[in-house]
Amino acid sequence: MTGESATLRAPARPLGLFESGRLLTALRGAVLLLAAGAVLMIVRLPWIGDMGVHAATVERLRHDLFHPGNPMVDSPTDSPYYSPWTVCLALFAKATGLDTFDVLRCAAVVGLIVLATGVRRFVRTLSPHPAAPLLAVLCLLLLWGVRPFIWSGFLGLTSLSANASYPSTFATGLGFHLLALLTQAHRRPDGTGLSSYAGYAGLGLLWALLMLSHQFTGVVFTFGALGVLVAAPGRPARAVAPRLAAALAVGLTALAVWPYYSFFALLGAGGLEEIHQPLYRAPWALFTLVPLGVLALAVRFRRDRRDPLVVWFLLGLVTVGAGAVLDKWSLGRTEPAVVMPAQLAAALCVLDGGARRLRAAFAVVLAGALAAGLWVQRDALTFVMRADALPKAVTRDAWKVWQTPAWTTRYTAYGDVFMTGDLGAARTLPGYGGYTVEAGYPDFFLPDEKQRAADTARYFAPGTPRAERLALLRKYDVKWVLQRPSRGGLPAGDPALREVRKGPDGRVLYEVLDAG
Template sequence: MSHTEPSPTTARAGRALPQAAAALVVVLVLLVIVRLPWAGDLGIHAATIQRLSHNLLHPGDPLVDADTPSPYYSPWMLVLGCLAKLTGLSVFVVLRIAAFVGLGLLVTGVWRYVRTLSAHRAAPALALLSLLLLWGPVLFNWSGFLGLNSLALTVSYPSVFALGLAFHFWAWLTRALREPEPAAWATWSALGLLWALVLLCHQFTGVVSSLGALAMVIAARPTRAVLLRLGAALALGMLLLGLWPYYDFFSLFSAGANLEAIHKPLYEQLAGHFGFVLLGVAALVLRFRRDRWDPLVLFFALGALMFAAGGLSGHYSWGRALPAALVPAQLAAALEAVTAGRRAWARTGWACVLGVALAAGAWTQAGTLGYVIPKSALPAAVADKYDTPWVGYHWMTPWVKYGDVVMARTSPARQIPAYGAYTVAPGYPDFFLPDEAKRDAAVVRYFDAGTSAAERRGILREYKVQWVVGSRSLAGPGLRKVTTGPDHQVLYRVVR
């Protein structure tokens, strides 16, 4: 046996270790799904299922009582809405089912795509670990970004479902491009429909999916016959995007101005949030030296260019394309551990460096354990990393019914619609709502200490408000206290 190759026992251990670690991480996320910690956008996705389960054809705005379209009404949410309507299951049970499906798609999608890049048995497990742990020393959570803690909080979101589909799409596309003879027209038609489905389910992930597909096509340098099939697939996908009845997909291109402010944090603390990914960038340099047409290198370049263009031009919403740079770098870091050079010492050395980076990333995200283990049972150093999920507004449901309108500030407005009620102003940017600015101003005026009782009553009448959630200081004529919730919040009934 050559001294440059590991013994069979060492090789088996090298495969088993990342596979066991990846399995443990998947089990952790499965346990998190049972808990379904509430933070971020969970409220709007629950509200979307609520509206669809009550009216599949004309659900209206998911957050406020208005007859407007919404990009949240995607094919996947339509399926979940039908499930809720047919079974009578709670939206939170439906969201758990969505989380199981999304996680399954993600894990199998990563496995299938990585198999197109490496035949090594440990490669898919290492890739999954890198996607979840190779981030930075500062915790970062955002939907569409696959850090372990971020995934734990967003696993039921459409973004995870869409990203899982994207990995399957890339795997299928790669195999189709490698066929010695052009794949059947039916295959390319299905690929076009799958591409459009990803875009409809989560638009930002759709952009990442598109950049990845473009990189794979460029790397394959397809023949004219394949290009014709690609064109047909693209046309069919565009047709589906144009025919989707729940919202005008192409109108989203003019909505970026409303999203720039909330996406500016994507361009802050880059080293802290993504510093460990530099190991993947180094791996991409090595891949580029071996193959100037490497698809991961091209994928990274396209994603990095779009991200940089967004920062330079002030289009901060373009920062949502950053996974198009992160994913190929993270995959490259994992693949280098099983393909670096022809010498065992090179692979072993890279694997050791990757292991240290993954361990550091795991420590940054160790607070994820708090979603399945009581905080009191965690070591103090880990407990300090745990963020308590939102409590929710289930305490209101004995009184507030489906379709009631609630006056509430932004934070409660991000959760209350999950239980079926509407709020006066949406808790999230809603560019299909024409009077969004007016509604936001009305909420600010209502809770302003200098606003008169008469003006407050006028605002309540204008928006047909039945309930108010606020502090004790709101008590007065026209409001009757009903109950008290967490953090000294008070639910008031509006008395006409």
């Protein structure tokens, strides 16, 4: 069976319950309820995960669009966080004068809209059934495992609740739009529209925008694009290959000329394995419900060995497997290339998955799995409501949202350097305009990253001589020390420090008076 016949075939006769207007209304209600939760989450904008580095990125660009330097520390280095998306956010911030966190709220709105429309558009290329996009959204959010987790580029409800304002959400939506446009381009037998050279050049630019905005997500959807190409109708290769070559050339050129960082230098990035190893620990707990989608993929594979979701899944599976075999844990970030096609296949299997009774049975199992997934990820409620307003059954395993150092901005100035041994403070202070001695996030573009970490540890270590501590403050032109009283460092009564204020989170802000 050809890719064209598999992709364009009329769907099997829908189940009676999916012909019911009541069920469609229920599905729409469920998605709208999740959307309402997303609105509340955007208002609260929970401080967790990578929020600090994304806020800092916007801060640096809005202050100096052409030479922003490192987002976290006072160093004139490049950063892969300076993507076309964050540059647009900074331009929006400069044009409107909005606070950085209000800009991130706007980013979350746009990112979720791009994601929702992208999923709908791509699913429409796979099935014309009106329930398909709704079921796809629910499967993408809920069909995960028994242990919720948060990673950029992973669409679980808990993860997305924390990551909606991140570039990965925008990039994921962009990726679904890319797959939809590429599918449509290969369905046109003429040489017009997206099938023209200009159309393919546009696809190349879209791919480059995706790769620059979030590199791991770019790889995931590159696999998806390859799946679409493998499943494309049987047009003559000599007619398609030059257009694809033109698209690739345009995309690679855009990657090469991006001025804020060297994209191709990322290929030699090191130091990323340890932080990604958790993605390979207990995968049965992280992806417990995904095998249901793998079963649906098997059904699609029996019908068409060139099915785009199957090819996408297999490419992701090989890459993730290679990471496990080679101890390249960073390849775990391509796990969405395994999970998302399985989730989409599960949604479509109910609507066009073979015999009516089998589809009915699968629908019952899928409904139970979605209900289980919703319960497992109930902790997402803590991102939209106060913990004391929720039952203990919901908040027992809730993620802890960080206390922000916003109170320090009353005393400090943009660009001041802080010495802090608190990881939470190191990750949040740059979002309010400050710099820290030690970068709060891994950064292989920062040549003295390890030295900065060692100097910070040395400053707070017991027994470090006073003269050495003062020398470290001078080395980095430190103006403030933010620490908990028991953390170490110079004692509170040292003449080089002046206590300014005790914060609501127990940390104390000291001004550095004399590091000479």
